Amino acid sequence: MTLVEEPLVGAEHGRLHDHNPAAADADRPIGFGRLQRKEDPRFIRGQGRYTDDVVLPGMLHGAILRAPVAHARIVSIDTSEALSRPGVRAVLTGKDLEPLKLAWIPTLSYDVQAVLATDKVRFQGQEVAFVIADDRYAARDALESIVVDYDVLPPVVDLRHALDADAPVIRDDIEGRADNHIADWECGDEAATRAVFAAADVVVAQEIVYPRVHPAPMETCGAVADFNAVSGELTLYETSQAPHAHRTIIAMVSGIPEHKIHLISPDIGGGFGNKVGIYPGYVLAIVGSIVTGHPVKWMEDRSENLMSTSFARDYIMQGEIAATKDGRLLGIRANVLADHGAFNGTAQPTKYPAGFFNLFPGSYTWDAVYGKVTSVYTNKAPGGVAYACSFRVTEASYFVERMIDRLALELKMDPAELRLKNFIRPEQFPYDNKAGFEYDSGQYEKTMRHAMGLIGYDQLRQEQVEKRARGELMGIGISFFTEGVGAGPRKHMDILGLGMADGAELRIHPTGKAVVRISVQSQGQAHETTFAQIVAEEIGIPPEDIEVVHGDTDRTPFGLGTYGSRSTPVSGAAVALVTRKVRDKARLIAAAMLETRPEDLEWAKGRWFVKGDPTASRTIQEIAMAAHGTMELPDGVDGNLDAEVTYDPPNLTYPYGAYFCVTDIDRGTGKVTVRRFLAVDDCGTRINPMVIEGQVHGGLTDGVGMALMEIIEFDPEGNNLGGSFMDYLIPTAMEVPDWETGFTVTPSPHHPIGAKGIGESATVGSPAAIVNSVIDALSPLGVTGIDMPCTPGRVWDAMQGHATPPI
């Protein structure tokens, strides 16, 4: 185990450094620690290269005509006028794609989805036709000239009625389908849970809605396809979080052999799960390039992004919790209705159709648990697993943390005390959560008490008493979440049959500089910095001498990509192990150089030395030169200082955290202000605290967005009411506080460097803290529950005693 060079408990609020001492100090420790990002110099100069920045000679532009209604039969499509417009090169409809077998493509959940609608449109915003023209304005203009005759059908909008006997059948394209039911899934033990509930002193029920939201990265999705008809090669620039998986799937779908596809995922302007799926636009750009013989660029606009690409959540959760009078938790039950939209396109490991909702028992011990999820089709955009959700741990964690607070209210018990009383204890790890997952490590009570100290919990409760006496509405909300991140293991977890493992290749050049190639793709997470730090920590080469290559299938090993916070748990492990492999090889060479046996050598960061004689040593740089030199190499060493590995994780890693939110609510307007927010995270070994803090801050802002502002709603006709940033509200600098953060360090016992994922922790953990804070503030008015988003109007309704769910 490599020890982190920082205290095991800490707080990071405010400015730590005037500037980065690490970068300026030649004697700084090489490896983990605060380090400025290697990506920054290009971004702060405007030299990032995003997909829309790619311009190829002769490139044409594509635009998609989308369905104006949620459910309709297509009677006819007339593209003749559009085709005659100046600058228009081609117009494609579903009929043109049918002979190519590309009118439909597989989703990531073994369903199919239409690339261009042939029979019906099934959600507002669905792809109907594709125009290719000389420039983006000409392509957009031509959309207006396409005439589509629709026979409008009644839509299924309210998922609570999707399974009604008389509900219109959305997926009549699937043979034999007579309803809108997708799947039922369950975990835990139903009978045992029923028995626990029957014997319990206290049982509380609560409906908890996690409405539809959208990741909405600042860069929308898009692609530039360049098909070379002579060589049969396709070069595809794509906003992809998973370049290798995309290449394989595109090969399977398009028939273009995989070795002829070069997929480049350049700089990505935020992903958050929005860029995991294969969208019709990508396929259309490819077909467009084949048809026209030119490169074709397709970039969606913001409305297209919000209306058609992967949304998130949309879970209606019926919760029940059972406990003893004095607050010992006994059982928890979740019965979920899930809206998957018009095509089942959720992105999660095959055997987990409800993602990792198995984490709904949270951070507590129970006698029995049971969860059930029923998914349905509706006339809405497909998706459902996105927005930093760690495969639906967002829903699971929000559910249990709301339920715990609901019970605390019922028992008139302090919610912090209730949690402390029921935490899984450190000695109980590895811990079987009774819903199919084994948590690796945690010191929940320690982290909780650290957070309570940092926020000044007792003083806050005192302040609240005083405020309540004056009639002011102040809330203190807690969320203590446990995530499971870093899928595989491959034997349990795959996406469309591709096992969830990741490769890494490390090459030490003769001069001691290194290049490490990874299969995951950054969307802002600083992989070029943190992965260099992992190599640096393991082999002692400074991070600035290590180049990290990613996002290009021709230059990197195969792996499943970045989502579900899996980069550090999986790819980070691969990088640590490949570096150790190189280090072992270096030992053999060093032994030959020092004319001793390998077992007589000891490692100090950056060099092998003879045990008991530190002056007899060879640095990794010297060894690299020797490996490529003329020296006779030891048996079994074939020259060079390179290695490669594929890492198959033995388990997920389980980061966790204690979050506290203080809100003030305006009695006159119902407006919620987040006054303070403290996040104490434990993600195991910390590679770069600055980057971790950034990841946490971003996720907390997502949490404020979802808790207070963000929602994709639909009217009864299925019109999307969240199709622009005027309607889909995202926090600005004015809606969020100056974040307070802290940490504890509980390494993962099975990860090579003890690290756990952190990218989504705050998005997972924060919404419950905020909503619990709102409910806490409103509890003197008799409020026991409110659903997100807690907009002034909805809070006002709750204050009047009629809180209604958003869906």
Next chain:
Amino acid sequence: MHVTMSVNGEDVAKDIEPRTLLVHFIRDDLGLTGTHWGCDTSNCGTCVVSLDGTPVKSCTVLAAMADGHAVRTVEGLETAGTLDPIQQGFIEEHGLQCGFCTPGMLITGRELLDRNPHPTELEIREAISGQICRCTGYATIVRAIQWAADHPAGAAAVEQETVQS
């Protein structure tokens, strides 16, 4: 139609469609792709450039309206190989992640400091409130702009401090 303007101190002249948006003119006609585009409704601010010293959303300005005016984009912040303190501040304080909102934030931050060299936290938050960052949660952007306010000499200040320490 024909437009001429100064972009990052250089005169440019082009024939364009009258409806061309300034953001598309900058990106497509001039090839300056540091200025981004992120929404259809003038809400995101990834397209912010300086027009005669005032930050504007270039998706909401016709290129024709910039005719005869001076435009400054992120590419024009660095002078003679020296980063603007605002750029250095974003590096120092981790004011960016994916980098997509960054050019707009930098332009707004620069303009704020030109007008108000010592802004309060609230003034900084207000100045960037027309722009969305989906990655950072804003606190580090605020700190980055504060860093630039505290270090008008920029990177030179960092070197100076290092020598002294």
